[in-house]
Amino acid sequence: PNPFNPSTLIRFDLPHAAHVRLSIYDVSGRLVATLADRVMEPGRREMRWDGRDASGNSAASGIYFYRLVAGEFVMTRKMVLLR
Secondary structure, eight states: OOSBSSOEEEEEEESSOEEEEEEEEETTSOEEEEEEEEEEOSEEEEEEEOSBOTTSOBOOSEEEEEEEEETTEEEEEEEEEOO
16 A cells, blocks of 8 residues: 555565565665565465564655566555655
């Protein structure tokens, strides 16, 4: 859901096993956090972003993007974090 506070679920379906990388970026393109970077089996997945960066600090309110790479598939979507 957009906007979100304090966390959001990112849902996706994998039709077959694939290496999945799910990363969060700020509006400047800087990597904020990596939620997944591993091989996953097929099926429906949910990954939660709690609005924190890789160091555990709360991210500021603003626009963020998540990028999902699963095998050859790439998807980027916008999220709005409101504190």
